[in-house]
Amino acid sequence: MPTKEDLAIAKQMPDAGGHFGQFGGRYVSETLMAALQQLEQTYEKLWRDPQFQAEFDRDLAHYVGRPSPLYHAERLSRELGGAQIYLKREDLNHTGAHKVNNTIGQALLAKFTGKPRVSAETGAGQHGVASATVAARLGLECTVYMGEEDIRRQALNVYRMKLLGAEVVSVKSGTRTLKDAMNEAMRDWVTNVDNTFYIIGTAAGPHPYPKLVRDFQSIIGREARQQCLTQTGKLPDVLIACVGGGSNAIGLFHPFIEDADVRMVGVEAGGYGIETGQHAAPLSAGSRPGVLHGNRTSLMSDEGGQVIGTHSVSAGLDYPGVGPEHAYLKEIGRAEYTAINDDEALHAFRHLTLTEGIMPALESSHAVAEAMKMAPTMDKDQIIVVNLSGRGDKDIHTVAEIDGINF
Amino acid sequence: MSRITESFNNLKSQGRKALIPYVTAGDPEPKVTVPLMHALVESGADIIELGVPFSDPMADGPVIQLACERALLHGTRLIDVLDMVAEFRQTNQTTPVVLMGYLNPIEVMGYAAFADKAKAVGLDGVLTVDLPPEEAHEFNRLMKASDIDVIYLLAPTTEPARVEKICAAGSGYVYYVSVKGVTGSASLDVAEVAEKLNIIRQHTDMPVGVGFGIRDDASARAISEVADGVIVGSVLVNKVAELAGNQALIPEAVAAITASMRQAMDK
Incomplete structure (x- = not known):
């Protein structure tokens, strides 16, 4: 059993490099490094900013x-x-679903950083829908990557995303599910890093995503x-x-x-x-x-x-x-x-x-x-x-x- | 002095630039790879980048994704790729070979086991796309102990201060990714690359190879005028894919592309 001190340390994770003990970190191609560093700086600044917090809380109360x-x-x-x-x-x-708590937060980050486009990966489609929703509300262009197999089994959510104005890209590589959608979303981000905010839907990915998704x-x-x-x-x-x-x-x-x-x-x-x-x-x-x-x-x-x-x-x-x-x-x-x-x-x-x-x-x-x-x-x-x-x-x-x- | 450094030094004294072809190991079948490597050397390749197939090649475009899928269909593992290097070394002790791939296969093999095996088979360098220097302290230590050069990527978005940090961590050469995008995507802007290389050279004396977006003789020649090495991948892998049904033709056909680039670069 972890001691009280262990738990106090655990509560403060991750470290400055995004590590949770031996896990986490930032294992990405150099092409994404600058964007991740910028995201980290923006996030750390805004998360402590009362105006950002007030806007986040207001959206959670009255929109969510x-x-x-x-x-x-x-x-x-x-x-x-x-x-x-x-x-x-x-x-x-x-x-x-819970997914919208996070997309509200990340869309606010996108707005504060002035990116006109967001992208997302989705499995069940809930994160895709939540991303398309906040993009519609903020007037951002939105592309959602979804595995071909998931598009088949979550047809309703696919149509919802389209109604919300998002482009849904069918991913046909690998196992054609969430993991491959995430590969494709990362490829999109590498290519469009100047104008795109990548909204990761889960508490994974390179630092600072696991941290900021958890916080939201x-x-x-x-x-x-x-x-x-x-x-x-x-x-x-x-x-x-x-x-x-x-x-x-x-x-x-x-x-x-x-x-x-x-x-x-x-x-x-x-x-x-x-x-x-x-x-x-x-x-x-x-x-x-x-x-x-x-x-x-x-x-x-x-x-x-x-x-x-x-x-x-x-x-x-x-x-x-x-x-x-x-x-x-x-x-x-x-x-x-x-x-x-x-x-x-x-x-x-x-x-x-x-x-x-x-x-x-x-x-x-x-x-x-x-x-x-x-x-x-x-x-x-x-x-x-x-x-x-x-x-x-x-x-x-x-x-x-x-x-x-x-x- | 490492075989890679020696190779760049020799080229420099001859006033020539390095031609560095990339092919995915085991594509479309394992038996093609070693003959293909030899054919590339004969066509004028100075260093060979050998891709290690991975199930999730996030930094690669469709051409190399498909190459990985073909190679994995025949079960080409990291250990098999290292064996290919050993086989290549039986008749070639001079051309440097660099493995290029993703971290997980090395992670699963174990850094120490990989370093030992890499040294034993005569590998010269390793480029791990998703292992930036911040996460690579232990990896670098073990590779250095095995005399394996660790090659890092630089991107158009890399800040000057970071260029210095990355170059300090790496050895052999640095690989400048000339476009924002995945492999085989956009075509590059030579003037922009030249400008960026000027900045990079203020921070390192290491040779700089340029890759992503080099697809023909003209772009190879243009890049050879500003860089120390020209790295070419997707256009070669595309040719491999075209001839997947007629594998005996692959070494000659791919080497014809690099031979033509070599000529264009040496003019």
Whole structure:
């Protein structure tokens, strides 16, 4: 177990070079170095600037609709017969997921730096939609890179982005999913670095992205901590959030890092099962450290260092790496990581819909499934906070397909 | 003195510039690579940059992405590429070979194991696209101990103070990326490159190679007038791709391109 001093250090991470212990850093081609240094300087200045903070807070309140509720899922909790489950309702945000917290922040950075164009990568399409949304609002040109396979399974979000005025580029290289979309977005940025702000959607990538995405998403944990204290008089016993790159999870976890008694559980995509190799769960599978997309982290790569193709029913978790801060929190023993398989996530999707009338995104369904496993093993006066990171409307097509229904 | 430094010194004394072709190892099949390297040398190449295939070549355009995919289809790993260098060295002990690629394959092999093996096979230099000097202290130490030159990139966006820092960390030569973009993308502006090279030379005595955007005899010649080395990649890899169905023709056809560039540069 980490000591109090360890946790105080952990809370202050990353270091000046963007390292979270041995993870993180800035592993990029020289072509991007100047842009990243400029972004870092801009961010460090603006994040402390009261005017920027006021504008960010105002947008979160009146555009996103924050604070998002912390909802006691009484029926679900009663049925499971153990701990009380509370849902942090990020699904109720404008655009339907936590992603917008970050795109609001990064779009403000783009605005303050005067870039007329933004680009983004997307898996499930939620980050793409959130980027297209803020671009529409600020009158910025927007290009979203999305894997061909994800375009197929998230057709609704693709059309949403187009309605919002964004150009959606189909990425046909590699595995045609999120990782390849990110490669292509980085190539775009290298080429258009003078006029483009690259909005990374997850707490990964080269420094300062993992840090700034975490800072923008930490509103989730700050609110949840206060709401839990107000509603129950105490802190939660367990936090549960799904982890692809891990932006919703780090947003929930970070404000609790020094609350040593609060367990943090990140839930990765187990796909067909860790033992099959067909998953997207580097931390749960114990993947060795590797370097991809500008940071060192736990990475699914083979003996020759080639990145391995992943599988998950949820496009948003279908990624071979993970945000470096999660790799670090695992290494120091502050957070735990586990995996939920496709079947379990689909079951949780249906179950939460039927018991609470809340349809979770397939990504968030992984976190719900873990809570459903854990709650019965806990006492009735214990509290689990689940980050319900997004709503499931976008996944109806995928679930219907599994049910053999074609619209 | 490293083989790379010796090569540049010799060229300088002859008043010539280095021609540095890049090909992806194992593309389209492993057996093509070593004969292709020899053919490049015969056509007038001074240093060979051998690409290590990677699943996610983020700094590369479609031409080299596809080359990586072809090479990976036949399972060309970093260890295989090092073996190709060893095979090349059996009959050529003079032409420097530089590996160019991404960090993860080296990361997974382990820096120390890579350094040992690289020395053993007679490798001369390594250019790791996504390993900037800030993250490379341990890597540099081990490469230096194995007498392997570490070659770094400079970009149009690199500030002068950073040029100095990067050149201090590297050895052999520095690689100036002449355009903002991925490999094989835009065509370059020679006047702009010349201006930037003047700034770079205020900060280093190392030879400067220029790459990205050199696609024909005219651009090779123009760059050879301002740089110490001309690095050419995508146009060669494109030819390899064209002849993937007729592999016996690859060495000669690719070498014809570099031979023509060599002539243009030496005029």
